[in-house]
Amino acid sequence: MWLVVDLLLVGVFAVIGRLSHYGALTAGGWWTTAWPFLVGTLAAWVVLVAARRRPAAVSSGVVVWVGALAGGMVLRQLSGQGTATPFVVVATLVLGALLVLPRIGARFSARGPRPHSSR
Incomplete structure (x- = not known):
């Protein structure tokens, strides 16, 4: 599931970039922007699988x-x-937010609500 989420979020990154710079979105323009980052994402997944890392971590x-x-x-x-x-600075920040923050959210939501301590 996380592989699909990551690829979708990288695709969203490309959509945001295309729209912010060109004001319009075409399939070819999106692909031009997206493919290098999609390939990088897939390469990272190869590393995760080889290292047997938990994708949700x-x-x-x-x-x-x-x-x-x-x-x-x-x-x-x-x-x-x-x-x-x-561009490198913006890509660093946006990709970081898109690819790391959902896992942080998933981690906290998996814990469930914390009981309140009474003092």
Whole structure:
């Protein structure tokens, strides 16, 4: 399930980027932006599976975040797309939020409500 969630959220990242820079969204434009980060996400998942990490763990979210970001930036550079510093900063923050925060939320919701202590 987390693989699908991660890929969808990386896709959302590409939609947000396309809309914020171009004001419109086309399938080809979305794909141009998304594919490097999707490949980076899949590479990170290969690492998670090989290391037998729990996909829902917050640390796994960090692995996916770093993989999506690093893989995405390397592939963008190799394919002639931009990797300007402001883009790297924004991508770092947005991908971090999209790929790590849901796992933090899932972790806390799995614990259930905490009992209140009476003093």
